[in-house]
Amino acid sequence: MSILRAEGVTRSVLLPSEETLTILTGVDLVVDPGDRISVVGRSGSGKSTLLNLLGLIDAPTTGEILFDEQPVRALSSARRDRLRGASIGFVFQQFNLLPGRTALENVMTPLLYEPGAGFWRRRAIATRMLENVGLGHRLDSTPDKLSGGEQQRVAIARALVRRPRLILADEPTGALDLGTGQSVMELLERVADDTDAALVTITHDVAVAARSTRHYRLDAGHLRSVDEMVVAP
Template sequence: MSEVREVLRLEGLRKSYNMGQPNEVEVLHGVDLRLDSADFAALVGPSGSGKSTLLNMIGLLDSPTGGELYLGGRPTRTMDDEARTALRGSQIGFVFQFHHLIGAFTALENVLMPVLVAQGRPSRETLDIARGLLADVGLEKFADRLPDQLSGGQQQRVAIARALMTRPSLLLADEPTGNLDTRTAADVFQLLRRFNEQFGCAVLVVTHDPRLAETCDRKITLVDGRIVSDEGMRGDR
């Protein structure tokens, strides 16, 4: 395991919508949070608590209206769209409840997608990395299959391999097992944990499943746009 390092830090993060309008509403109210490379954490909270908004902030898909978000030590709030896109592409991997694979592409081509978008034609080294990731998720024999030739669990494993293609420092998983049966969900969850340990990739899982949250090393609870508890193996934070 590599040395533990800071991956993400939020300082007083705020997000408002309809700024300056009579119907302005603040959804996140000064959120402070830190994730290190060894963290395997769950983000939980009731519907409407701000989880999706916070995930969009952390994933650099939207900009906060106050506070600061540091990714790999770099402040991001005042970055332009081009810089944010480049940083997101190199440092963050996403896994969603629905895999969002491209139906006309093979499993291998779907895993390669982040590189194809950024660089175009893949190199031999890149192809080897993609094939290695498919092997890591147990699908090396399915590289040439299309998504509709794979089971739901296999498609989700392809999505995990795709998320890891750029060796991100942070993996964001939004209800990654919500569309899977219990046994397949457990397998996918173990894959995420293995990559957390193997690559030193911080993992933040957004989930409504209390059983899944309890198996994470850390549980962060968001209520009404504020973190009300942050519990883990190293005690409350």
């Protein structure tokens, strides 16, 4: 059974001039457990809009998003928020760490919404996740005391601390140098492998995209499989 399915998804917005701007057109995508998917596209092609739809942050104008084969549109706002918090992990290009909070406190934050033992053991769980990403010695460091690569690893630890089934990475290496970026991708893939999570990476970097097993291009709002385009006669 798929984790997430997009069927004929479109997204459009009404401009102040009352003209309609179409951002996504007829997007179809199936995400299964363990998938490694990359989406490339130029700036303004709709990548961030697509990520918000896949992450249940936004709703399509037409078409359907299904999670565990259940239409997301039918869920209440509260149930959708709980589903996103429990099952989807976001890795943002700009990290979005809480300033003034330690690495440990940043990673503990998602566990404040964890039921039962996950809530009460949040410090131990967050500590173990930071150790997994090689930052066991930086638990008490605030973001301003961390390098760019260390901040990204904290962001990854925070995204994965609830063991999400779907990981959405938005330009995860965009702010990093080549060597650090490669290390971050290796780390992200390794931790995802541990839980058989699906990993969807939005990127403009062809080297990052090449690490995936399924490749898509977003162009003028249309999502196309690069793999199918390559093998087509």
